[in-house]
Amino acid sequence: MKIENPDVLIIGAGAAGAAAAWSLSQTxxxxxxxxxxxxxxxxxxxxxxxxxEAMKYDKFNVxxxxxxxxxxxxxxxxxxxxxxxxxxxxxxxxxxxxxxFPRFHPSDFKVKDLDGVADxxxxxxxxxxxxxxxxxxxxxxxGLSGDPAYPTIDGMFPPIPFxxxxxxxxxxxxxxxxxWWPSYSAIITREYMHRGKCxxxxxxxMGCPQGAKSSTDITYWPIAKRNxxxxxxxxxxxxxxxxxxxxxxxxxxxxxxxxxxxxxAKIVLVACNGVGTPRLLLNSKSKFFPDGLAxxxxxxxxxxxxxxxxxxxxxxxxxxxxNLGPHGCLMQSQEFYETDKSRGFVRGYTMQLLRGPGPxxxxxxxxxxxxxxxxxxxxxALQKTLGKNIGIGIIVEDLPEEHNTVxxxxxxxxxxxxxxxxxxxxxxxNSKKMLVHGxxxxxxxxIEAGAYKTISFGPVRNTGWHLMGTAKMGIxxxxxxxxxxxxxxxxxxxxxVDSSVFVTSGxxxxxxxxxxxxxxxxxxxxxxxxxx
Amino acid sequence: MEIFNKNELEKLDIILKLILPNINTNMPxxxxxxxxxxxxxxxxxxxxxxxxxxxxxxxxxxxxxDLDILKKRNFRDFSNFVNSSLILxxxxxxxLKNLKVGSTPPFPEGNYVKEGDIYLLEQVFLKEKMYTx
Numbered sequence: 001m002k003i004e005n006p007d008v009l010i011i012g013a014g015a016a017g018a019a020a021a022w023s024l025s026q027t028x029x030x031x032x033x034x035x036x037x038x039x040x041x042x043x044x045x046x047x048x049x050x051x052x053e054a055m056k057y058d059k060f061n062v063x064x065x066x067x068x069x070x071x072x073x074x075x076x077x078x079x080x081x082x083x084x085x086x087x088x089x090x091x092x093x094x095x096x097x098x099x100x101f102p103r104f105h106p107s108d109f110k111v112k113d114l115d116g117v118a119d120x121x122x123x124x125x126x127x128x129x130x131x132x133x134x135x136x137x138x139x140x141x142x143g144l145s146g147d148p149a150y151p152t153i154d155g156m157f158p159p160i161p162f163x164x165x166x167x168x169x170x171x172x173x174x175x176x177x178x179x180w181w182p183s184y185s186a187i188i189t190r191e192y193m194h195r196g197k198c199x200x201x202x203x204x205x206m207g208c209p210q211g212a213k214s215s216t217d218i219t220y221w222p223i224a225k226r227n228x229x230x231x232x233x234x235x236x237x238x239x240x241x242x243x244x245x246x247x248x249x250x251x252x253x254x255x256x257x258x259x260x261x262x263x264x265a266k267i268v269l270v271a272c273n274g275v276g277t278p279r280l281l282l283n284s285k286s287k288f289f290p291d292g293l294a295x296x297x298x299x300x301x302x303x304x305x306x307x308x309x310x311x312x313x314x315x316x317x318x319x320x321x322x323n324l325g326p327h328g329c330l331m332q333s334q335e336f337y338e339t340d341k342s343r344g345f346v347r348g349y350t351m352q353l354l355r356g357p358g359p360x361x362x363x364x365x366x367x368x369x370x371x372x373x374x375x376x377x378x379x380x381a382l383q384k385t386l387g388k389n390i391g392i393g394i395i396v397e398d399l400p401e402e403h404n405t406v407x408x409x410x411x412x413x414x415x416x417x418x419x420x421x422x423x424x425x426x427x428x429x430n431s432k433k434m435l436v437h438g439x440x441x442x443x444x445x446x447i448e449a450g451a452y453k454t455i456s457f458g459p460v461r462n463t464g465w466h467l468m469g470t471a472k473m474g475i476x477x478x479x480x481x482x483x484x485x486x487x488x489x490x491x492x493x494x495x496x497v498d499s500s501v502f503v504t505s506g507x508x509x510x511x512x513x514x515x516x517x518x519x520x521x522x523x524x525x526x527x528x529x530x531x532x
Numbered sequence: 533m534e535i536f537n538k539n540e541l542e543k544l545d546i547i548l549k550l551i552l553p554n555i556n557t558n559m560p561x562x563x564x565x566x567x568x569x570x571x572x573x574x575x576x577x578x579x580x581x582x583x584x585x586x587x588x589x590x591x592x593x594x595x596x597x598d599l600d601i602l603k604k605r606n607f608r609d610f611s612n613f614v615n616s617s618l619i620l621x622x623x624x625x626x627x628l629k630n631l632k633v634g635s636t637p638p639f640p641e642g643n644y645v646k647e648g649d650i651y652l653l654e655q656v657f658l659k660e661k662m663y664t665x
Contacts (some may be wrong), residue, residue: 047638051623107664162648170652199642325645359622
C-alpha cells in the first residue's frame with residue numbers, strides 16, 4: 001500500500017526498524033519505511049546448495065566490502081583491528097546473525113554506580129523487561145528458565161539440542177564449578193506462526209531457508225506490512241532534512257532506479273545501526289546543523305563500541321559431530337560476567353560456545369597453521385579434526401571512549417555518491433586485559449573437558465557485528481545525542497531506535513536488547529502522540 | 533574459449549594431485565576441481581586467477597621436490613592458490629559425500645543432533661543468584 005503523506009518515516013528495516021514498524025503499526029499512524037536492500041529469497045540461501053560453505057567467501061560474506069552488493073555501502077575500516085560486519089536487506093543483519101540472543105544484565109544499565117566507569121543508562125533492566133518479553137514473543141526464542149545469571153525469563157521454546165559436544169563441555173564447566181547455560185536462541189524449536197522448527201541445518205549465519213531462525217523479514221515484517229506499513233525496498237536515504245527554522249521535514253532518498261526523491265514526515269525514526277546511523281546524521285548537514293543533524297553535543301559518531309572477540313578452539317580425540325547444528329547457539333558461560341576487581345579489570349565477558357566449522361574453514365585454517373598438512377596425509381589429518389573441534393567466542397564488554405569513532409571518509413562513496421563511513425578504533429587496556437583473561441579461562445575449560453590441544457587468538461578481525469554507542473542516550477544534551485526516550489535533544493520528532501543509542505555495550509550479543517529498546521521508545525512515542 | 537591452455541592444465545593437474553592426492557583414501561584427487569569451472573562465478577574466478585599467476589611463475593613441475601621449491605619461492609601466490617583450491621575441493625559433491633558432513637546440501641533434509649543430557653545442569657541450577665541487581 002503506497003502512502004503519500006506519512007506521519008512516520010522509518011529509515012532501515014533491520015532488527016530495530018522492523019520492531020519499531022510493527023509497534024507503531026498497532027496505531028492509526030501512517031508509516032513508510034525506506035530500506036536500501038531488498039527482500040531475501042530463502043530458496044537462494046547457501047544451505048540449499050551443495051557448495052554452501054564457499055558462498056561465505058562471496059555474496060554471503062560478513063563484510064560489505066567483500067560482498068560489494070548494490071545494497072551495500074563500502075566502509076573504510078582499515079584503521080581498526082576489528083572489521084565491520086553487517087548485512088543490508090529487509091531483516092538487516094538478522095539475516096546473517098547466528099541468532100544468539102541473550103539479554104543485557106541488570107548491572108549493564110548502571111556501570112557508573114557499580115564500577116565508576118562510563119555512564120548509567122537512563123533506564124533500568126526492569127524498565128525494559130516487558131519489552132524484552134514482548135520481543136521474545138514476536139521473534140520466537142528458545143532457551144531454558146532458571147538461569148542463576150539472570151532474573152527470571154519465561155515463555156521460551158525448548159532449548160536447541162547441545163549434542164555430544166555440549167555434554168563434553170558441560171562436564172568441563174562442572175568440574176571447575178563454573179556457570180554454563182543452554183543458549184538463549186532466536187531460533188524456534190517448535191513450529192510457530194507460519195515458520196518451521198529448527199532442523200539443524202548448521203550455517204544459520206548465512207540465512208535460514210527453513211525459517212526457524214528469527215530474522216525480522218519473517219517475524220515482524222509480515223505483520224507490520226499486513227497492518228499497513230508501506231515498506232519501500234532498494235531505497236537509500238541520503239539525508240534527513242529540516243526547514244529554514246531547523247524543523248524536521250523528512251528525507252531525501254534514491255529509489256531503486258537511482259531517482260532522487262523526497263519523502264515528507266512528521267516523525268523520523270533512524271534505525272541504520274551503530275555505523276549507518278551516524279553516517280546518515282553526519283551526511284545531513286544544513287545551515288542549522290553544520291556539523292551534522294542532531295550533533296550539537298558533538299557526540300554523533302563518537303563512543304563506538306564493537307565487542308572485541310577472543311577465540312579459543314579445542315581439539316578432541318572423540319567424534320563429537322561438532323560441525324552439525326546451529327553454529328552459534330549451543331551454550332554460554334557467564335562465570336566472569338560481573339565485575340571482580342581482583343581480576344585486574346572492570347566489567348566482564350560471556351563465553352559463547354561455538355560448534356565446529358565446516359570442511360572448508362577447517363581445512364583452510366588448519367593448513368595455514370600447519371596443523372593439517374597438504375599431500376599424502378592431508379585427508380587423514382582432516383578427518384581427525386572435522387567434527388572434533390569446539391570453539392569458544394569471548395565477548396568482552398567494550399567501554400565507551402570518544403576516540404573510537406565513525407566519521408565520513410572524504411575519498412569513498414557508495415553507488416549513489418553518498419560519502420561512506422570511516423572507522424577509527426583501538427582497544428582499551430581494560431578490553432585487552434579481559435581478552436587475555438577470557439582466553440586463559442577458555443583454555444582451562446577446554447583442557448578440563450578433555451581437549452588434547454587448544455588454539456587461541458584475539459581480537460578476531462572479521463567480527464565487528466555489534467555496533468553500538470555512536471548516538472548516545474542520556475538526560476543531559478551536552479553529553480548525549482538523544483534523550484531517555486530516544487528523541488534527539490536538538491530536533492523534535494527525530495528518534496534513534498537502534499544500538500547507536502546504547503550507553504554501554506554489555507558483554508553479550510546486543511540484538512535482543514536493541515529490539516527491546518526500540519519497542520520501549522515506540523511505546524513512549526505512542527503515549528506522547530496519544531495515538532494508542 | 534578454454535580457460536586454461538594445455539601447458540597450464542598439465543602443471544595444475546600435477547600440483548593438485550600433489551597437494552590433495554587420492555592415496556589409500558576414498559577421497560578423490562583435487563584435479564577434479566578443474567572440471568566445470570565457471571568464469572562468471574566469483575569464487576571460481578579467484579581460483580582461475582590464482583592458478584594462472586602460479587603457472588606463470590613455474591617452468592616445470594614433476595614431483596614433490598619441485599612443489600617444495602615452488603612454495604618456497606612463491607609463498608604468497610602458492611597460499612592463494614591452495615586456499616582457492618581448498619574452497620573448490622570441499623564444495624564438490626563427491627568430496628562432501630565421502631566426508632561425514634551431514635546432509636548435503638543441509639536443506640531440506642536437516643541433521644540429527646542429540647538432545648544432550650540436560651540433567652548436567654543440576655549443579656548450575658542450584659547456584660545462588662549470580663547477577664548484580
